[in-house]
Amino acid sequence: MSALLTVDGVFKTFARGGLFSARRVDAVKDVSFVVGDGRPEIFTVIGESGSGKSTLARMILGIHAPSRGRLLLDGMDIASVRGGAARHAFMAKVQPIFQNPFEAFNPLKRLDHYLFMTARRFGNAATVREEEEQADKALRQVGLSLAEARGRFPHELSGGQLQRIAIARALISKPRLIVADEPVSMVDASLRMAIVNQFKALRDDLGISIIYITHDLATAYYISDRLIIMQKGEVVEAGDARAVLAAPRHPYSRQLRDAVLLPDVAGTAHGPVSAP
Template sequence: MSEPLLRLDHVSKTFARGGFFSRRRIEAVKDLSFTIAADKAEIFTIIGESGSGKSTTARMILGIERPTGGSLQFDGLDVGALNGHADRMRFMHAVQPIFQNPFEAFNPLKQLDRYLFLTARRFGAARDQAEAERLADEALRKVGLSLAEAKGRFPHELSGGQLQRVAIARALLSNPKLIVADEPVSMVDASLRMAIVNLFKALRDELGISIIYITHDLATAYSISDRIIIMQKGEVVEAGDARAVLAAPQHPYSRQLREAVLTPDSPRALAS
């Protein structure tokens, strides 16, 4: 078997909290192991209620937070100990984040097209302005927008859903292999959520990008996931093929998942 793209091997994260006399240890993530294959793009979903350790997991995968136990390997790199400029750059190109609030991801005073041009120059292959414009337009079209629509616009002039699309376009400019999306639609209108998560399917199928999709939204999770892990209090309580988890839910949380996708609101989920 070939090396996986991403491997989490018994990863843990413990935070120390409180004062000298009341110091507590918070085990945000306990003994988490999974892999993402290198040869086949997939949508791997981490689902769980608030405080279950999802964002801490995302931040460790992104190299923002170091594990206190275990190891993370991405494409031959030790994520917990990236050394040297070349390794850091390779990692930053290959693993791109999408966060919950797109308005925090952009400088409010900078026009979106200029921001994308800068990113294309810095991260992409653009050598001049014309090429930066072409790459920005290409990336925006992959998310259902165009450069003409972004031209001269500031972040606050777009809706949350539109701006999240721009954030995805920006991520695409570095040709990532993996996107880590931490609750990317929880601030987006319910009616637009499915359209955005369906973009992830297109990135998987057409560009071969794997997605780690973090959510507590059961309907979108079921609709786009290949595999699911369910986390509770830092631990995985259920894991497997998304449909298998649904067909034979063992855990109360996965039973809720089943009920949520059986509601009349999401009849397409089961039909697909």
């Protein structure tokens, strides 16, 4: 069985400046990896701002075309997706989840509207009743129900609830792959683990692979199967998530790992209480 997503020697170069003084910036340099080979997985991309991780996500979503190299989804080149019908079929398979749920939804539209629209376009819902059924089913998969979301505006819900509705919306098209760009960094601490656990459930119960993009090594360790660490557009370390984070080899990965502020430190050698 071939892999769900193959990223093969991908480059993305942006040109900046004018006609004569154009500077070329390599946002992504020679990145290759495979996601979902044989079984669904959570694949994490770790990097700081400017590491090219969001550019990579945009290429996987088909928003940017790579400058060089190929991205294959189920063996089909993402760059070859042209025209309405092909684009529609592609979007049904790959769905995004964004960082800030308050920005992802139009504040003047009701939330159920998004779910119904997605059901009509991607779920082949022909009647209002079918739309509602599909919306309710997707919401139940993330621990909510249509009764809770019906008629509500984004400002009426917390960030955690909104992010779960964003996930429910993505589930309606029955995707194979979800690209989640920093999905929990705007979510409150007491709700963050609900979202993170949700991703595990999507992988285990629905067989969806997830590309989890983050700078947070602790949640990456908690949920991911495999990961890559990016610095300035290049992959500096890749492999099994637990093995890499337990003993990072590249100097940059070690720096990142050492910068994680562990709460345990407080219990050992910290603060005025420890003074004799």
